[in-house]
Amino acid sequence: MEVIPQLVVSTILLGGLYALIAVGLTLIFGVMRVVNFAHGEFLMLAMYAAFWAFTLLHMDPYLTLFVSLPLFFAVGWVSYRVVMRPVIHASHNAQVFTTVGLSILLQNAALVLFTADAQFLRTDYYTVVLRLGGAVFNLAQTVAFVIAVLATVSLFAFLRWSYTGKIMRATAQDPQVASLMGIDTGRIYALTWAVGITCVGAAGVLLAPIYPVYPTAGLQFVLIAYIAVVLGGLGNMAGALIAAVIIAAVEVIGSYTIGTAWKEVLYLMLFIFVLVVRPAGLFGQRGAEALGT
Amino acid sequence: MKNMKWVAVATAIIATTLGSGAAMAQALQGEYxxxxxxxxxxxLATQGKLHLEGYEVMRDLINTKFGGVMGRKLVLVTGDATDPTAAASEAARLATREGVKIITGTFSSTLCGAASEAAARQNVIYWETSCVDPRFTRRGLKTTFxxxxxxxxxxxxxxxxxxxYLAAKLGKKPNELKIAFLAEDSSYGQSVTEAAxxxxxxxxxMQEVGAPEYYTFTTNDLTPVILKLKAANPDILHHIARDQDAILFWRQAREQNFQVKAVVHAGATGYGNNGFGKAFGNDANGPFVLAEPGPGIMIDKFRPEGQVIERAFREAMKAKTGSDVPTSGHQLAAGGLWILKLVLDAAKTDNLDPFYAAAMxxxxxxxSALNGWGVxxxxxxxxxxxxxxxxxxxxQNGSLVTVWPEAFTTNRAKWVPLGAWDQRK
Structure with missing residues (x-):
């Protein structure tokens, strides 16, 4: 029976994609406590970057990945300085309105510049699949999954053991006390935001050979990424990865057994249930959800 | 006799106006x-913009070559119907602020219901040129067409x-065909699927295999559906896709080596969108799309008055886009606007009762009309x-070409049955 191995593979690969997007969001939403409604639009910009680099410069998306890291770090740094810094100490409402505005701006800029047509980055190897037993692995999705795991582990280690990571967590826990301890919280916020945008930039480049890109392409992923971040526990990298795989499992198994029309209902029901039972998320620290509020 | 009368009227309008296009443009009295x-x-903007372009090209043709509408220069006032809420509020704005008596649009089945309800509340005629939701004209609204x-x-x-056609090509009787149904879950996908x-x-x-599957068109993974389809092993897959879901399905179906003898779609979205061909190039070969006439259509099979407007429209579209073949969006919008002009010219007013009577x-x-349509x-x-x-x-090789009915086209269907994925060249 090749169905069960295939469902398992589909779950893991889809979960990897969601985790890849959730990693950057964990930093921005989980550590900074900023609800970034423009996260999907940064993803979309990165997908376009990969598409145009491939179309105009014949640059392979995996080569573009290396260019995208400094590029999106710069995009993140500049967008923080220009857009987010003025509202970083303002109310959550002000931050929400600002990021919603940024989202609309980026979406419509993409619409004007690139039109609403869905574009697909068709590499020479887009039909290449790997086979193991009865299951089929899409090459690009497999690469994305591996990078998602590496990114999660790296950021987990960075936050846990590096000095800068500890400062980031300290700033998230209590910005005022962190400031009293001599931490330049403004710089830490900028760095966290920029690293978060770098992560989503990398995710976008890796998604480009898998999904079509269009101005609202980020929306279909970002809601799920938010759910993964909250479900896994705010700021918990490993939690977000596991939650992303759980959501993918509910989607894939629900689609196969009950029907595709039910998959969103199923994972949203699970999300609501977990929040009712355990508001800090599956792997979050109790009370952490209230930190920084 | 009735037919003959209207054909004569339409032919007379076309013949007169074509003979004196420039003079007619100058003779237009005021604006409509x-x-x-x-x-x-x-x-939905991809299709929305194509439709708008179709309206604009037909507007220019009507004004320069076909005597305007009711002897007046046709002017378009646009509104952006991003979603059903915006569609309703923009319809109200066009009616109250711009003072229009007729609104045309919105192409999408997700938008036309809300927009036409809002128009009806203002007693404004709603002239839909594309949306296919059957409920649209079943609400007892005299203002909707x-x-x-x-x-x-x-x-x-x-x-x-x-x-x-396909059954014979596959050497089967229709009742021997195994068919599966898959669709995105909007009223468009559902209505086409349920009717089919x-x-x-x-x-x-026909033997339906498996339950019909409906999915949200922004779905990120269709592998579970494809696994079910593989188990059901249909001859025909009737798949109504909306946009990028067609690209996702085609890629994943290939990964899973899903073999089916034919894929049949309807409409300008999904497989009917040029983006599908651009995404896959020759790897897109095979799926069938029910649409307006494309490359290969024999226009000389139309009636004389239909040939005149069809050739004029294609020439104008080519001047605008550089392409010999207008897209479905262009054709639907322009075809609908052309019929609206015929009704307005006959009614000589946009007051609802005489307009309705003229339409009937x-x-x-x-x-007789654009796209080989009748009315x-x-x-x-x-x-x-x-x-x-x-x-x-x-x-076929990166283009959507007309293959059926065979009497109207120079092209013939290929890859029936579809065969292996890498053999469709």
């Missing part, structure tokens, strides 16, 4: 303002093609499905 509501931003066939018509044509299911079963006794009187056989409105405001001649197109 028409509201156009399309999604120009957001997910639709020139395109509805979802039932799409389903009817798809099964007509499957039963009378009903006709396939009741009229032709218009009786043009197939081949005969039902009392609900729906142009009758049998008058809105449709064609089956197929992706």
């Amino acid at each position: 303002k028409l509201g156009v509501l399309e999604p120009l931003t957001g997910n 639709r020139t395109e066939i509805d979802g039932i018509g799409f389903g009817w044509y798809n099964i007509e093609f499957t039963a009378k 299911r009903e006709r396939a079963k009741k009229e032709f006794g 009187k218009l009786d043009l056989p197939v081949g 005969k409105f039902e009392s609900t405001g729906q142009n009758s499905n049998e008058r809105v001649q449709h064609y089956m197109l197929q992706w």
Whole structure:
């Protein structure tokens, strides 16, 4: 029976994609406590970057990945300085309105510049699949999954053991006390935001050979990424990865057994249930959800 | 006799106006303002913009070569119907601020209901040129008209093609065909699918394998559905896709080596969108798309008056886009606007009662209007499905070409059955 191995593979690969997007969001939403409604639009910009680099410069998306890291770090740094810094100490409402505005701006800029047509980055190897037993692995999705795991582990280690990571967590826990301890919280916020945008930039480049890109392409992923971040526990990298795989499992198994029309209902029901039972998320620290509020 | 009368009127209008196009443009007295509501931003903007372009090209043709509308210069006032809420508020704005008496648009089944309700509240005529939700003309609103066939018509044509053409090509009787249904879950996907299911079963006794699958078009993974389809092993997959979901399905179906003998779709979205061909190039070869006439169509099979407007429109579209073939969006919008002009010219007013009476009187056989359409409105405001001649197109080497009915086209269907994925060259 090749169905069960295939469902398992589909779950893991889809979960990897969601985790890849959730990693950057964990930093921005989980550590900074900023609800970034423009996260999907940064993803979309990165997908376009990969598409145009491939179309105009014949640059392979995996080569573009290396260019995208400094590029999106710069995009993140500049967008923080220009857009987010003025509202970083303002109310959550002000931050929400600002990021919603940024989202609309980026979406419509993409619409004007690139039109609403869905574009697909068709590499020479887009039909290449790997086979193991009865299951089929899409090459690009497999690469994305591996990078998602590496990114999660790296950021987990960075936050846990590096000095800068500890400062980031300290700033998230209590910005005022962190400031009293001599931490330049403004710089830490900028760095966290920029690293978060770098992560989503990398995710976008890796998604480009898998999904079509269009101005609202980020929306279909970002809601799920938010759910993964909250479900896994705010700021918990490993939690977000596991939650992303759980959501993918509910989607894939629900689609196969009950029907595709039910998959969103199923994972949203699970999300609501977990929040009712355990508001800090599956792997979050109790009370952490209230930190920084 | 009635037919002959209307054909004579339409031919006379075309012949007179073509003979003195420039003079006619100068002779137009005043302006006639028409509201156009399309999604120009957001997910549906690709098609919305194509429709707007179709309206604009036909507007220019009407003004420069066909005497305007009611002897006045046609002017379009646009609104952006991004979603149903925006569609309703923009319809109200066009009616109250711009003072239009007729609104045309919105192409999408997710938008036309809300927009036409809002127009009806202002007693404004809603002239739909594309959306196929059957409920659109079944709400008892005297203000709504639709020139395109509805979802039932799409389903009817798809099964007509499957039963009378594909079955023979596959060497089977229609009742020996195994068919599976897959669709995105909007009213468009559902209405076409349910109409096709009903006709396939009741009229032709086709064997439906598996339950119909509906999905949200922004879905990120269709592998579970493909696994179910592989287990069901249909001959025909009737798949109504919306946009990028067609690209996702095709890629994942190839990964899973899903073999089916034919894929049949309807409409300008999904497989009917140029983006599908651009995404896959020659790897797109095979799927059938029910749409307006594409490359290969023999325009000289239309009636004389239909040939005149069709050639004029194609020439104008080529000047605008550089392409010999207008897209479905262009054709639907322009075809609908052309019929609106015929009704307004006959009614000589946009007051609802005489306008409605003129619309009901218009009786043009197939081949008389743009896209080879005919016109005969039902009392609900729906142009009758049998008058809105449709064609089956197929992706062949990066282009959608007309393959059926064979009497109207120079092209022939290929890859029936589809065969292995890497053999469709």
